[in-house]
Amino acid sequence: MSAMLVGMNVRQSKLLVAIIDQFIQTALPVGSKSLLKGGQFIVSPATIRNEMAYLEDEGYLIQPHISAGRIPTAKGYRAYVKEFMEPSQYEKQVRKRFESLREQYFQHKDQERVYESVALLSQMIPNIAFATVPHKHHVHYLGLANTLRLPEFQEDQLLASGVVETLESGIIDFLEEVCVDDHIRYYIGEDHLLPQMQSCSMIVTEYSVRGNRGAVGIVGPLRMDYGYNTVALECIADLLRSS
Numbered sequence: 727m728s729a730m731l732v733g734m735n736v737r738q739s740k741l742l743v744a745i746i747d748q749f750i751q752t753a754l755p756v757g758s759k760s761l762l763k764g765g766q767f768i769v770s771p772a773t774i775r776n777e778m779a780y781l782e783d784e785g786y787l788i789q790p791h792i793s794a795g796r797i798p799t800a801k802g803y804r805a806y807v808k809e810f811m812e813p814s815q816y817e818k819q820v821r822k823r824f825e826s827l828r829e830q831y832f833q834h835k836d837q838e839r840v841y842e843s844v845a846l847l848s849q850m851i852p853n854i855a856f857a858t859v860p861h862k863h864h865v866h867y868l869g870l871a872n873t874l875r876l877p878e879f880q881e882d883q884l885l886a887s888g889v890v891e892t893l894e895s896g897i898i899d900f901l902e903e904v905c906v907d908d909h910i911r912y913y914i915g916e917d918h919l920l921p922q923m924q925s926c927s928m929i930v931t932e933y934s935v936r937g938n939r940g941a942v943g944i945v946g947p948l949r950m951d952y953g954y955n956t957v958a959l960e961c962i963a964d965l966l967r968s969s
Contacts, residue, residue: 734784737769737777738777738781739809739810740766740767741761741777741781742781742787744756744761745796745798745802746798746802746806748760748761749797749798754795755789755794755796756796757794757796758771758795759771760795762774781796781802785799786799786801787799787802833860833861836860836935837859839966840859840935840940840942844866844868844962845868846962846965847868847942847944847959848868851869851944851946851954851955852869852946853872853945853946853947853955854868854870854873854944855868855869855942855944855962856893856897856943856944856945857933857943858898858901858940858941860935860938860939861938863898865894865898867893870889873945876946878925878948882925885922885925892922901930901941906930906931906941908932911929911930912927912929913928913929914948915927915948923945925947926945926947926948927945927946927947927948929955930942930943930959931943931959932963933967934966934967935966940966942959942962
């Protein structure tokens with residue numbers, strides 16, 4: 727606690743701080759009994775009441791009702807923040823909360839970055855763009871509607887439904903079984919190990935955001951434009967890796 731205000735003794739300044747701290751926590755008027763329960767003041771209730779009356783006369787406290795305790799005034803709060811407040815007492819508590827929220831903030835930003843990158847890739851290609859999302863056992867994909875309009879899928883409804891099923895529930899397991907690294911990898915036809923997609927191709931590579939690995943790739947028919955899609959995927963992967 728810093729230097730006391732003129733006219734206020736040590737006990738009065740400690741009392742003001744105790745009342746403000748308690749009122750901040752409870753939003754209830756503070757009485758002498760609750761102050762004595764804390765063990766900070768080894769005096770009689772009468773002494774506490776006299777000191778509270780002094781602080782009230784000086785304009786630091788008010789008594790909202792005759793039978794109620796006291797609450798701080800604006801003058802009391804000004805004295806508190808200027809002379810008595812010790813933020814270092816709360817540093818550990820605040821930093822713990824901050825670290826938890828900071829991680830949530832960055833996880834949200836990581837996910838936004840992946841979503842936006844998939845959206846960008848889907849605008850560059852006529853096929854399905856996808857990425858696994860860090861922190862989640864989830865795949866984000868776009869471009870399905872355009873892909874399903876291609877002749878291969880129009881002629882083979884089972885292929886179309888197989889692609890949808892794989893994207894929604896099977897692609898993560900597949901990616902865990904095959905090689906996904908910082909090279910562009912090609913899984914064409916039966917290389918898929920997925921019977922429902924053997925008339926399709928997938929090209930995929932790895933990215934990392936703040937040390938969290940993910941996969942980003944393209945799914946399309948066997949006759950996809952491999953050269954164009956490879957460059958497009960490299961561009962998006964580089965964008966993600968630059969974070």
